[in-house]
Amino acid sequence: MSKSPFLQLHEADTVVVARDFAPQGSVWTSPDGKLTVTAKERIELGHKMAIVPLPKGTTLLKFGQPIGFSTIDIAPGDWVHSHNLDMMSLHRDFEFGTAIHEPPAPATPRTFMGYRRQDGRAATRNYVAIVSTVNCSATSANYIVDAFDEALLAEFPNIDGVIALNHKSGCSFRYTGPDHQMLARTLGGFARHPNIGAYIILGLGCETGQASFLAEEYDLVTLDNAGSKSNRPLIMNIQDLGGVKKTVQQGIAALKDLLPAANQVQRMPIPISELILGTNCGGSDGSSGVTANPALGVASDLLVAHGGTSALAETTEIYGGEHLLTRRAVSREVGEKLIERIRWWEEYAAKFGAKIDNNPSVGNKKGGLTTIFEKSLGAISKAGTAPLRAVYEYSEPMTEKGFVIMDTPGFDPASVTGLVAGGANIVIFTTGRGSCFGCKPVPSIKVSTNTPIYDRMIDDMDLNAGTILDGEKTVEEVGLEIFEEMIAVASGKKTKSELQGIGDEEFCPWMPGPIF
């Protein structure tokens, strides 16, 4: 355990980062003890020091990924910043598949204790849900949920809860237009989610986003535990049933009927290759890209090595790093899908006379971030360094194994809602300023980037990556800690947000518009 003021964020890196003010003469030693580098000048907090000779034109690696080229010869111990590092041609063209690095295969396969649905899907939780088609049915859905208090659910110990998937939309968009499709894809994704053991669909009746459209277009079936796939799910419309009061009575009865079957599940060993990890960060700070994000990347690479899926999202926060991601794409097609999504965002912003600007600000530069790659990689590093196997639109089912991207906004609840709709059955969320996020029906592990926020928000934080800054643990060590916590939580260990019951309000389908 190094007490050096320097951190190596990835074993392939050719620069290290100062986790503290590092006076001239500060020393960094590689984990294997073979390499020792001494700072030739004072290196400020967050800034970089070269650890190997980097002759002019050499690609520099941070997060295990290129952040630019040396513009002059750089020696070990030199400070690295705008005076000797530039993006140069990296930003000029898109390459596809030129930087494929498979994470090493694991020594032993791992399993988690999950639920196996009759149709083969792997679940980490077992919820019962009411899917609201429209804001007009949200209150009725809440009233139905209210009836399922602890006393009633005590009879059904294998059910984690009854949730209402309420939102602020469902009408006044174009029938089968983009918002309609996106909302239906999201609601459909939740309905089909392995963590939902049973559900009903509740609408008003006259909304544009009809329950019947949802059920037919997204091929929804009753997910009863007996595995019968022949039936459409139960659809209830308030206008047909005669108003709120009668709907609530009938809704309670209908859900009660589903509980005994939904309770008939038990956890069993399932390969972690069936975990679909959704990563996110919210309330980022200067430490996010140095501690929690790269550590989560280590966990992500481990999951991918075990055959699992790890999804990066928040397109607006990875913006500027797309040239690096295309180099990791397993095919031109996958890479071009990402570019197409980036273009979509540029055009969307332009519609409103806005711009997506992820360039390092003056403050970022002072903090040691030299290039837009480096800033974007701070977010991208959450999902490790594995080859990019697929790019999905918002809420699309994520069917590929390995590292994938889903296009979502950076707004946390909207981003995670899309990831869960796409099948994520575990979420890991990094935060520097502090977050109290939860996302039913999927557990969300929160990792703090610094120790003060971990201590202050101890009721909400699951893990502390601030130990890296404190010099107590390496990125690798915290990465392993996150990996083990992920398996424990997937197996039933409650996260802090679950212990507090958080995750209903956070259902937040993204709808870019227009609304009429």
Add this chain to the structure above:
Amino acid sequence: MSKSPFLQLHEADTVVVARDFAPQGSVWTSPDGKLTVTAKERIELGHKMAIVPLPKGTTLLKFGQPIGFSTIDIAPGDWVHSHNLDMMSLHRDFEFGTAIHEPPAPATPRTFMGYRRQDGRAATRNYVAIVSTVNCSATSANYIVDAFDEALLAEFPNIDGVIALNHKSGCSFRYTGPDHQMLARTLGGFARHPNIGAYIILGLGCETGQASFLAEEYDLVTLDNAGSKSNRPLIMNIQDLGGVKKTVQQGIAALKDLLPAANQVQRMPIPISELILGTNCGGSDGSSGVTANPALGVASDLLVAHGGTSALAETTEIYGGEHLLTRRAVSREVGEKLIERIRWWEEYAAKFGAKIDNNPSVGNKKGGLTTIFEKSLGAISKAGTAPLRAVYEYSEPMTEKGFVIMDTPGFDPASVTGLVAGGANIVIFTTGRGSCFGCKPVPSIKVSTNTPIYDRMIDDMDLNAGTILDGEKTVEEVGLEIFEEMIAVASGKKTKSELQGIGDEEFCPWMPGPIF
């Protein structure tokens, strides 16, 4: 009480509408008995019959407003539709102030029993609120509200309830950009609403939509009953307080402190000129423009005659009728503000490659709607025929008396949220298909357009305008019924939605984007 199959929607109308299939020879007699007209041919349900001679080129009036010109000479008893009615030049240019009709002054002034706030504002209800700045604080806000159960509130009989104003946004928009301003204006409007006796603002801490920006930009003050206007409202941020658990504990304590003062109110007579009526319709059907909407228009004109305010909204549903509304504008400036808003919607739709199309559909035409004016007037008729005194943007404070327009989408919860933010202290909502809308902290009276939906949704419907279709009451009579119900509800009579506790989920700030 006429059992004629024909209805006159407004006393100035030159056509009547068939409320049922009217065989040739069917008779309509004017209320004063002076005019009797016999149908010269069969008139279908929803279609129009002329009641006076309409020589070629005459303006035809329905809803007391022009719907087009006769293209040939029309005689009393003639069926009026596309073969003899056209919009012609009405649609070609905008006129300003050429059709000003002041409703007649009332015989006696009227009052309602309301609450008078220390600063003079008039309230119809007395709620305590938590204003969430961002989705991230929504769950904590709910947990705080949960502590204020019936038992606790029983000590404070003058408080109607404690509500959480939660939403799905508050971050990932441009700082001081349009979405930020619109959300802040909406949250600020609720915070300042006379029906909110006391409130706190609750945020996460790192959101773009900062609580401090909200409080400063919208000049929020502690609305304690002692009338002290010198203090900023209490702002709580979860990150500062150390997470959900500690925030909830402190939030409960803070709100409890506000209850005794908030309870110190009593109802007193207040002129109805201080009512601000927000009108809306949702789940419209073929009867909406024949029964509930024109009847609500009668009530609206009565309120305006008494010096009160009546606000029309749902711009996309009045689209196509703007040329008629500018003729009612009290100034060119007011009329041009409306046109500017119409252009905004056209450009907004075009950004997404969409169009706002409010033209009568084939089904509308079969149902008897000849022109786009007639269709738009079906919605516009909710707000009567009084001169248009102001046009407001979404959630803007409505300070003018008389008939005004607020630009909102047609989506009901978003539309009413804007109206309430703008100061509406009573809402009347017409529905044909059935609605279970409610909107805390303001009572919302629901009027059905037909008797079957009134009977079927009796737990949700307050009034039945279907009696007009049934031949039991005139539009005028139902209009008076609505007017009296409005005063009774403003004075404390609970609406059906209030009796059921509806109106939390329906808080739905409109945000046209972009979100990042």
